[in-house]
Amino acid sequence: MPAIPVGGLVPRAVEEAAENAADVVVRNAKIHTGDARRPQAGALAIRDGVITVVGDDPDVAPAIGPSTVVVDALGRRVVPGLNDAHLHVIRGGLNYVLELRWDGVPSLRRALAMLREQAARTPRGQWVRVVGGWSAEQFAERRLPTPAELNEAAPDTPVFVLHLYQSAILNRAALRAVGYTRDTPDPKGGQIVRGRGGEPNGMLLAAPSALVLYSTLAKAPVLEGEDRATSTRHFLRELNRFGLTSAIDAAGGFQSFPENYATVTRLAREGLLTLRIAYHLFPQTPGQELDDLTRWIETVRPGDGDAWLRLNGAGENLTWAAADFENFAEPRPELGPYEGEFEKAVRLLTEHGWGFRLHATYDETIRRDLAVFEKLAAEGLFPAGNRWLFDHAETVSRDSLDRIAALGGSLSVQNRLSFQGEVFTRRHGVGAAAEAPPIRAMLERGLTVAAGTDATRVSSYNPWVALHWLVSGRTVGGSAIRPPQNRVDRATALAMYTTAGAALTGEQDVKGVLRTGCYGDLAVLSEDYFTVPEPEIPSIESLLTVVGGRIVHAAAEYEGMDEELPPVSPGWSPVAHFGGYQASGRTSGAGARQAELLGEVVAESQLHHRWRVARGLADEHHQPFDPCFLL
Ligand SMILES: [Zn+2]
DSSP: OOOOOBTTBOOHHHHHHHHHOOSEEEESOEEEOOOTTSOEESEEEEETTEEEEEEOHHHHGGGOOTTOEEEEOTTOEEEEOEEEEEEOHHHHHHHGGGBOOOTTOOOHHHHHHHHHHHHHHSOTTOOEEEESSOOGGGSTTOSOOOHHHHHHHOSSSOEEEEETTTEEEEOHHHHHHHTOOTTOOOOTTEEEEEOGGGOEEEEEEESSOTHHHHHHHTTSOOOOTHHHHHHHHHHHHHHHTTTEEEEEEOOOTTOOTTGGGHHHHHHHHTTOOSSEEEEEEOOOSTTOHHHHHHHHHHHOOTTOBOSSEEEEEEOSOSSGGGOOOOOTTSOOOOOOOOHHHHHHHHHHHHHTTOOEEEEEOSHHHHHHHHHHHHHHHHTTOSSTTOOEEEEEOTTOOHHHHHHHHHTTOEEEEETHHHHHHHHHHHHHOHHHHHTSSOHHHHHHTTOOEEEEOOTTTSSOSOHHHHHHHHHHOBOTTOOBOSOGGGOOOHHHHHHHTTHHHHHHTTOTTTSSSOOTTSBOOEEEESSOTTTSOGGGGGGOOEEEEEETTEEEEEOGGGTTOSOOOOOOSSTTOHHHHHOSSOOOOOOOOOHHHHHHHHHHHHHHHHHHHHHHHHTTSSOTTOOSSOHHHHO
């Protein structure tokens, strides 16, 4: 808040203090800066959205003015704000409040109870939809629900449950709503599973194309008007809850430009985004890709926008025929000839200064793509100074990695195999799974390797599940798939989630590290990511998330410090009742570990008490925690 001059006069001292004062100071922290020149710090100050001081408590003291918000981190770990380098965040935002999220739910029993409860409050004409973010392997039962269980839980409300990009399960009411009958033909690359007599039984299978799954989902009602904005804002806050401050959007099917970008653009204009988004443009109609790209090249250009919302290029698909599907339950798809159109698209983009990202799951696809790039490179046309990268690359070979490096490309990997590791191993074998993707081989070549989730329709958006996968090699079902030689240490994984993402959008000088002059984007974590036992990494959340000096998420002792948000609308939304990711609490260890935890809790509560006393929130004699309650 600026000082208000009284009668046109401002006392000099106050004026100077206000001029130099930070908007936010974080002190008493264990800051991992990500900056090699000063890796650790105890405090920092942010003014006008940018970090002005990184040091220790005495260094930030002069920056504290009358209106500075001082955050006592209580010795907690602070990290640079996370950046999911492959998130369908714009599409996810438009649908968020309509979805029942099974992310993090530990049992099918609980998942079905949520579904039953939600069906009971869902008004006529609306659906209950569970759209990704979970896997059968995460359930204690290790199986999918059956159509009969969905019918039992929701006799009259249409229910659509998407399991990865492998299958969907519909109840009887949903089959009626979408109009699938014995006469409905199977769509290309998909299967409507039928029972006796040819009637659809409620199962849809990607075989291997997921088109049957998302085209069926596209028949569900969508949000309109102001609800789209509210939904997007709540989704961004849900991401802030885990310490995310940036994402690179990967566009997606049924995500058309410019129509489906109107909400996020409006929110950016009104200063209401709480996550920085760099987005890509993805041609929607097979056969019309070059027309779409040409039209976009004439109207917008990469870099358009600002620090909150900016265009970063084309992709993750450039042409539909070149897309391989990541349905690891099915054999690798054989793609037909696609190089002709694909080469035209790449040529068009690079000639016009457009970088791109490219979806490619298998090395067979990557080799064909690389041959096209190398042909253009021989003509001096590629990459012509443009940033480009491969997304996913689960089975990329070392030879292809060398070719990517030679062409100045980058990579972005996601924890899709957190959710599909078991099924991948069953189909491709333990050896292939150990290398899927070959993260260490990528890093050893000096390639930029950014990390993310590919949420929301396959993986969960929870970055700590992805970070756990990077460092442990384990799935959400607990199977160790990648051996130690293809895992990364925690600092490397965090760098993949921060600095590498910034490099993919050309923002490496302002984002991803906590350094003077960089954006004031950070998270105060619930647990110390660097020392918490490995199995507890997925349970980490942010207690305080700051983006550009704005507090966009605040929990625990910081509750109420964040910006206000309108309530979830419509009121029957599953998010209004269940929230998003379902935190299951920390896994309890052996007796010794429990004793250690209890000691930590007591020490922490004393610290917390002193912190509250210092702020006049409690008196010295009042015990804020009842030790019996704690036990
Ligand atoms: Zn993709």
